[in-house]
Amino acid sequence: MNRIAVITGAASGIGESTAKRLRNAGWTVVGLDLRLDGDGHCDVGDVASVNAAFERIGSRFGYMDALVCSAGTLKIGALAEMAPEDFDLLYRINTRGAWLCARQAIGLMRKSPNRSLFPRIVFVGSISGIRPKIGNGAYAAQKAALHTLTGVMAAELGPEGILVNAVAPGTVDTPMIRAMSDPAKSGRYRPSGTSPLGRVAHPDDVSAVIEFYLNAQANYVTGTVIPVDGGTRAAYVPHSA
Numbered sequence: 001m002n003r004i005a006v007i008t009g010a011a012s013g014i015g016e017s018t019a020k021r022l023r024n025a026g027w028t029v030v031g032l033d034l035r036l037d038g039d040g041h042c043d044v045g046d047v048a049s050v051n052a053a054f055e056r057i058g059s060r061f062g063y064m065d066a067l068v069c070s071a072g073t074l075k076i077g078a079l080a081e082m083a084p085e086d087f088d089l090l091y092r093i094n095t096r097g098a099w100l101c102a103r104q105a106i107g108l109m110r111k112s113p114n115r116s117l118f119p120r121i122v123f124v125g126s127i128s129g130i131r132p133k134i135g136n137g138a139y140a141a142q143k144a145a146l147h148t149l150t151g152v153m154a155a156e157l158g159p160e161g162i163l164v165n166a167v168a169p170g171t172v173d174t175p176m177i178r179a180m181s182d183p184a185k186s187g188r189y190r191p192s193g194t195s196p197l198g199r200v201a202h203p204d205d206v207s208a209v210i211e212f213y214l215n216a217q218a219n220y221v222t223g224t225v226i227p228v229d230g231g232t233r234a235a236y237v238p239h240s241a
Contacts, residue, residue, distance in 0.1 A: 001114050004028050004064040005214070006057060008044050008101055009071030011035040014124055014172060017203035018068050018210050025211065030057055030064075032101075033071065044071045044097030045089075054104035063111040066214050069098040070124045079137045087138050095142045098123050099149060102164075109162055121157075122213045123150050123166040124206070125225060130168055131233040143168075147225050154223030163222040165213045170229030171200040194237040195230030 005022050009015035010031025019029045032042035032053055039060075042053040057064060073093045075086040102121050109119035128136055129143030147166055154164035206228050212218055213226075227233060 002028055003066070003114055003117070004030065004057075004061050004112075005066040005068065006030045006032060006054075006064055006101075006105065007068045007070060008032045008042065008097075009069075009124075010040070013070070014169070014203045014206045014210075015068070015070035017207040018070060021204070021207045021211050022066075022214070027066075028061075044069075044101055045092035047100060050097075050100045050104055054101075054108065058108055062108075063113065064105060064108040065112050065114050065117065065119050067102060067105040067109075067121045068124070068210055068214075069101055069122070071097060071101075072124065074139055076136050076139070078135060082138055090138050090142050094139070095145050095149070098146055102153065106157065106162065110160065115161060117216070118161050118163050118219055120163045120165070120214055120218075121153070122210050123147075123164075124210075125150070125166040125168045127168045127170040127227055127229040127233055130225070130227065150225060151223045158222060163213075163218070165218070165222060166225045167206055167209050167213075168225050168227045168229065169201055169206045170195065170227070170232045172206060173200050173202055195232045196234070196237060197230035199230070201228060201230060 005027045007015050007019050007029060010019045011033035019031050023029050031040050033040060034043050039056050043049040071093060073089060075090055105121065112119050123146050125146050126143035128140035129147045132140030147168070150164055150166040157164060209226055209228050213221065
């Protein structure tokens with residue numbers, strides 16, 4: 001039976017990598033993104049846009065088996081200096097947007113003919129939601145909230161056989177991070193820490209763990225948050241080490 005996956009933030013980074021990986025594995029993938037046109041266009045922070053996108057998916061397929069919430073945005077700065085509109089934008093996209101999409105997806109998952117394979121939701125959280133850093137407090141707080149939603153939603157949906165998990169990437173080499181790290185553009189982003197593996201993550205490093213969550217090997221895994229950070233948060237690595 002055809003398995004349908006919906007991926008937000010599918011136009012770049014982790015979302016794009018996940019979409020490619022699942023298509024190669026035989027999934028039918030619907031990508032949603034603010035930068036996509038037509039049926040793929042979706043502003044996850046807007047209730048009407050989210051509702052319309054999932055209504056289109058329901059009309060086309062009648063059901064879905066997996067949701068990967070990868071859409072996100074990043075605003076950095078000290079909490080005492082952050083503009084309220086930046087704080088609100090982070091919450092609107094990173095936390096509320098993921099919840100809005102999951103809320104709409106659940107109804108379609110209940111209609112899946114593949115229920116024995118367990119419908120699944122995967123949120124893209126952040127290592128900053130586990131180990132926050134200064135200059136990134138608002139983003140960290142909202143990713144920590146997303147991790148909490150993961151656990152509660154997993155417990156609430158477990159009796160229905162719907163699995164809910166999250167990944168918590170460290171710094172990932174994505175267009176968004178490159179733009180915010182560029183000194184020529186006054187980029188102020190700094191990595192979450194020194195990885196013992198000696199590099200930041202590639203999007204494929206994260207999408208591989210997302211694919212694990214969607215496969216039969218994870219049939220008894222729900223309510224978890226897996227760090228995908230190269231050991232960044234495992235122990236402090238001094239710069240001289």
